[in-house]
Amino acid sequence: MIAMELWYNLVDLLPFEWAEPGRMLFMKNALLAIILLAPIFGTLGTMIVNNQMAFFSDALGHGAFTGIVIGGLAGFLQPMWSAVAFSLVFSVGISVVHHKTRMSSDTIIGVFSSFAVAAGIFLATLGGKSFAKLNSYLVGSILSITPSEIGIIAVILVLVLIYWYFFFNRLLFASINPVLARSRGVRTFWLETLFSMAIAVLVTVSMSWIGLLVINSFLVLPAAAARNLARNQRQYHLIAVAISLFSGVSGLIASYYTETASGATIVLITAVIFLLTLLARRRSA
């Protein structure tokens, strides 16, 4: 692919040992993947934090995990697509049950979430099978990403930006006051269902690279940190994406030297940034 060749030539200019021409292509692939993933997570995360959906998006990750197990079990050609399908059903399921019953949402999410994880582990170990082969989904490995997968991420990034351009205002409106939004013709139920479906797809697709255990932090932490500094939605998005990019790139490079899992290393850096922004806010308040 020409795009990848261009990218490799560009990275070769960096002063790192892994950046030397022809070496460690997996690291260069991972770097490009992170640069494309960061704006996606940073952008969608702003609404997760607005809507206090952190627990919800965590549950979607668990649903996606079960989807991956079912996909592997059924022996589909592409476990990924069956996982995406399951996650979509799962996310719509939570939305509908939440909408129909008037139970508090964290209870419903808790029930769905634990059911999904239990079902995933049950199915994965059925017949005395070992769970070990699924460990990679728990911790994730961005270094295993292939150029064609990077292509998928680029497509997702474009779709997310288009989606955000047309739907963001209505989502924010519904989040600020659903009754007011509905009185002005916003169909909040479908809007929110579509948003959870988008999160479900994103979490499922990126789970094998980032890891179930830390993926939710990718969504929540940059936005949470940006919230401490931003005064309007433009600053909020800009800062969240900047933090997401900075911690993504620096975390990946750091993980090369510390020989740690990159997903977790990135999250640690984001968490430190969150603490710093929290202190900055305290001081200015």
Added chain:
Amino acid sequence: MNHHGINVTRACEGPNCGLCCTRIENLGVTIGSDTILSDVNLHVHCGELTAIIGPNGAGKSTLLKAILGEVRHTGSLKFLRSSGVRKERPIIGYVPQHLNLDATSPTSVLDLYAVCCSKSPAWLRIPDKVRHKAKECLSRAQADHLLDKRLGALSGGELQRVLVALALEPVPELLLLDEPVSGIDQNGLEMFYNLLSDIKKDYDLSIIMVSHDLDLVARHADRLVLLNRTVLASGTPREVMASESFRKIFAGMS
């Protein structure tokens, strides 16, 4: 031009208002096995401020939600035009009691205007044209100086004025307000009621407002409706406050 020096687009054409009255007949709301409202009959006139009062749990907010189409109800809602033609759904402006925001939310007043009244995505740079329109809209409720403030940094009274300004774009035929129970000082409330009086005069629209302040309501409302799961009394503030049901419910107050 009204006395704020702003061009006013009236909801009315000609000397009479476009929407002449709102008639609520036999309205009832039952959620599960709980009957919240029954046999509610109301006649709301244009150019008047009708205040709904009643004890906690009387179904005041539910009545607003029924008019908005938020909760399922029995009975009928009729919006009559002066020409006599029935209009199924007029333009309704709604001012909610509060917003679901935590105080740290990075949402400015301009952001709220953008999501409410424009197609310009609030996460991108908002064009000067939209900014200008926002200012003009907010000036109707003397809130234009709040444009770049965060919603969480506004006082209760300021937020209320912003929400009223937004409810006036486009100019509604029926304005519904759910007055906040707390968070606004006496001064702010007085200002708020004066604003409503101006709006009523300038735009000649029907205002239905759920209120908790009997003192202010007595001075500013044209009509009072005492609600407790059904209409117990309605009429001028003087009539309603002299009624037997009013004394029973508000005994010992004011």
